[in-house]
Amino acid sequence: MFIFDCECHMMPLADDISYFPLYKMNQTALRNMRRLFPLAVYGQYDNLTKQKWAEIAQDQKRRVGNAPGESGDALIEKMDEAGVQMACVLPESFLPMSMGTRMMSTNGWLANEIKRYPDRLIGVCNVGPEIMRGIKNAVWELEYLVKEMNFKAVKLYPVDGVPINDERLWPYYEKIRELGISLFVHTGYSYCIPGRSANCFPWLLEDVCENFPEIPILAYHMGYPFQDALNMCAIKYPNLYIGTSLLSYFGHGISRRAQVMLGEAIACAGIDKIIWGTDTGANRTAVDWLKKFQISESVQKDYGYAPLSEEDRAKWAGLNLAKLLKIIPADTGK
Template sequence: MPIIDVWAQHPTRRFIQHDMFDSLRNWSGTSLPPDQPPLSVTVAAMDAAAVDLALISAWYGPEGALISNDEVAAFVAESGGRLAGVASVDLRKPMAAIRELRRAVTELGFKALRIVPWVWELPPTDRRYYPLYAECVELGIPFCTQAGHTGPLHPSEPGRPIPYLDQVALDFPELTIVAGHIGYPWTTEMIAVATKHPNVYIDTSAHTVRRYPAELVAYLKSHGRGKVLFGTNYPMITPLKALDELDQLGLDEETRAMFLHGNARRVFQTLH
């Protein structure tokens, strides 16, 4: 069965060595490589779990690009069709951010925009996001973001699904929103927002199967089976580790297919 990973990174040295990930390593036991690995390492990790395609994201924060859009484009080009690009932008420069997003989609072929609120300590309702939401609608791409608490030592409040993502979905009903990391510990809020809004989805990145909250599993197996997408947050979690014990969820064949690839192809409509 095909598998698409909707949240991954091929890390640069700047990304790996950033001190914001120190606390994440300490409490999660994550072991990152000491330097930027060759792309073959990422592809091999995908192969080990039979992942066909991974969406890899750029990372921009107040200090600049930890993984630039052009670096992501180079990784995608080198991958032979195994990777697809997700853009990021600098929220501090609104017009430059819009132009960069447009370039990433129309020239580099990227499939979505991702902004991680805790990096900026700005919730998704902040005015700096809103021109980008309008541009995502015009470009026909999803807005991807993180929902839930933070492993790094940054405030978790910007990751609350209610009121922030709920309000964005109300203001931009044409915007497709993919909320990564399940929304824990506000998983019930995240499910409520995804159920309420036709264009809001949840991805399971940053969680292994054994750590899926019971309410998410129940949602996935019932009225939410068209709403949940598989993600890893590689290199923090490898695909093999993320998929371990998937059989124990007891998903029927159709639900399993929707979770592992079908929902991703529908949500990211420009994927081939």
């Protein structure tokens, strides 16, 4: 199966900015998110021995995004171990966290890390926070990164910027349309500090989808915990796609809750607009989850959702994202 992760963050070491109070608060918030981890593998393994737990914990520790300072080479190694062919790789801005000192990872740093793997790692730039930096500067960098540095899409992170539908962002959306690229956007709650969840409510996409119907928009995290609102938006806007990164965390592994969440998203958006990703970077646990996930007979019966066919799974796992990015997937033979 062709597997293409829609969301994989990379960061260099942050020891030079670790003294900032907001950085410390952010790290605490992210550590607290790990409380969800035991739930993220709920029901996934038949025989969860102590040894298997240790393996999973080790796998998670090694993930990109959890170990700042990792390289493109290390990411490729993990992708190979997990059987992931391609990944969209993103920097993290978090500029306000260090009082504007620097982005957690710059686009230039990321470009350097991934340049040896143009067939495996697809650069998705982040030029935010766009208004704080000055919209003209953000738009200039966006155009340069796409035209000169091979970035294929752009991510908006409204958490530390302005609401998705703030009209000061219109020149940014106009440039995205002109460049003919896709927009990836964080939707739902903000689990980082500093951040404002109100900037990311899925229904704010209505203004952007209506004014820029030509831009394919991939909404990360299913808009959780406002996934119903995102589902309803995806019903009416053909250019709006649903990214399922972190579904195993928010939906609890392969539980009934997760099945209902995915089943509803598919029912609303259609299987062709559902895109798999991790947020945590490729790892074996995430791929095991992707391969095992199924809408159980009892959920099919209670909600009327169809089971996932292998064709559906292949679209979710990578084919839909390849199509969105106009990439022809290599025949992996697996």
